[in-house]
Amino acid sequence: MSNAAESEIRQLIEGWIPAVRVRDISAITAPYADDIVAFDAVKALQFKGKAAYQAHWQACMEHCQGDMIFEIEQLQIHATPDLALAHWLNLCGPAREEGGEDKSCYMRVTAGYKRIDGQWKVIHEHWSAPFDMETGAALFSLKP
Amino acid sequence: MSNAAESEIRQLIEGWIPAVRVRDISAITAPYADDIVAFDAVKALQFKGKAAYQAHWQACMEHCQGDMIFEIEQLQIHATPDLALAHWLNLCGPAREEGGEDKSCYMRVTAGYKRIDGQWKVIHEHWSAPFDMETGAALFSLKP
Numbered sequence: 001m002s003n004a005a006e007s008e009i010r011q012l013i014e015g016w017i018p019a020v021r022v023r024d025i026s027a028i029t030a031p032y033a034d035d036i037v038a039f040d041a042v043k044a045l046q047f048k049g050k051a052a053y054q055a056h057w058q059a060c061m062e063h064c065q066g067d068m069i070f071e072i073e074q075l076q077i078h079a080t081p082d083l084a085l086a087h088w089l090n091l092c093g094p095a096r097e098e099g100g101e102d103k104s105c106y107m108r109v110t111a112g113y114k115r116i117d118g119q120w121k122v123i124h125e126h127w128s129a130p131f132d133m134e135t136g137a138a139l140f141s142l143k144p
Numbered sequence: 145m146s147n148a149a150e151s152e153i154r155q156l157i158e159g160w161i162p163a164v165r166v167r168d169i170s171a172i173t174a175p176y177a178d179d180i181v182a183f184d185a186v187k188a189l190q191f192k193g194k195a196a197y198q199a200h201w202q203a204c205m206e207h208c209q210g211d212m213i214f215e216i217e218q219l220q221i222h223a224t225p226d227l228a229l230a231h232w233l234n235l236c237g238p239a240r241e242e243g244g245e246d247k248s249c250y251m252r253v254t255a256g257y258k259r260i261d262g263q264w265k266v267i268h269e270h271w272s273a274p275f276d277m278e279t280g281a282a283l284f285s286l287k288p
Contacts, residue, residue: 037220037231039252042277045233045286046252063277076181078258078267083224085256087181087268089189108183108190110254110270112229114222123222124231126254128272131282133186133207138275138282142189 005079009086009113012120013075020070023061029054033114033121041107041127053125067095069104073144084113084120089144090127105129105140149223153230153257156264157219164214167205173198177258177265185251185271197269211239213248217288228257228264233288234271249273249284 012031019027029050038047040056047053075088093104112124129138156175163171173194182191184200191197219232237248256268273282 039231039254039272040274041272042274043283044274045250045288076268078227078256080224080227083222083227083229085227085229085268087183087256087270106189108270108272110183110256110268112222112231112254124220124229124254126231126252126270126272128183128185128252128270129275130184130186130188131273131275136282136284138280139187140280144189 002079002081005081005084005115006077008120009077009079009084010075012113013072013077013086013088013111017070017072021068023068025054025058025061028057031120031122033116033123036122037124039124039126039128041129064094069093069095073106079113082115086111086113106142106144146223146225149225149228149259150221152264153221153223153228154219156257157216157221157230157232157255161214161216165212167212169198169202169205172201175264175266177260177267180266181268183268183270183272185273208238213237213239217250223257226259230255230257250286250288 032050034050036050036053038053047056069091071091073089077086087110090107090109091104092107096102107127107129110126111122113120114123131138176194178194180194180197182197191200213235215235217233221230231254234251234253235248236251240246251271251273254270255266257264258267275282
């Protein structure tokens with residue numbers, strides 16, 4: 001495994017998180033490869049290609065307005081010079097108003113990266129919440 | 145990317161699918177790294193380590209008895225000599241009895257592989273179904 005590549009992927013992820021918090025769609029999607037295949041947590045089995053996934057990000061951001069909690073925990077990166085894999089738990093949700101209810105929940109995230117023309121690109125993302133086998137309901141109250 | 149490694153990963157996956165169909169827990173878990181981190185579709189945020197994930201597989205197999213549909217579609221593999229990433233859609237469910245209802249559904253799967261002491265090992269798996277943003281219900285009727 002490559003320490004230099006791992007450090008580059010870590011920087012990419014750490015630069016990406018603030019872009020999500022400020023809802024900057026072009027910064028969020030900048031590292032996506034044109035042919036990214038994304039398995040998002042909601043709505044569809046997959047989004048194929050940067051344009052389709054960007055449109056989905058836009059729709060999600062319009063659905064969930066206001067200040068956002070978006071924090072990475074338990075990040076693990078496996079990196080070689082040209083291919084990398086990362087996974088983490090991502091605390092997501094609306095920022096809690098004073099005295100209000102906590103609506104944040106943990107998602108699981110896996111991302112794949114390939115160096116294309118010298119630049120790391122995200123070739124795959126997978127976001128999800130697990131569901132309850134008996135009820136089919138997504139489990140939003142699990143804690144790591 | 146490496147064609148030889150891609151071919152090895154393809155063989156590993158194609159050998160693994162029949163192990164699931166016959167519910168052979170030791171064959172299912174044979175390629176798992178000791179420190180695998182698994183994000184499964186159900187029950188918990190994550191299963192850390194081969195022993196924990198193996199116990200979960202055992203519990204799932206006891207929960208769902210009988211003949212099984214378990215088929216891979218749209219497999220994509222990205223491989224370098226020592227690290228690989230694969231993702232696919234996985235049709236899962238009980239085999240339909242004559243005249244019975246189709247209870248199969250598509251899951252999304254992402255897997256990470258590392259060559260450890262010359263052997264490819266699964267270092268990460270992520271299985272999920274997307275959920276409906278309004279109801280929080282997992283979406284089992286989506287088709288690719």
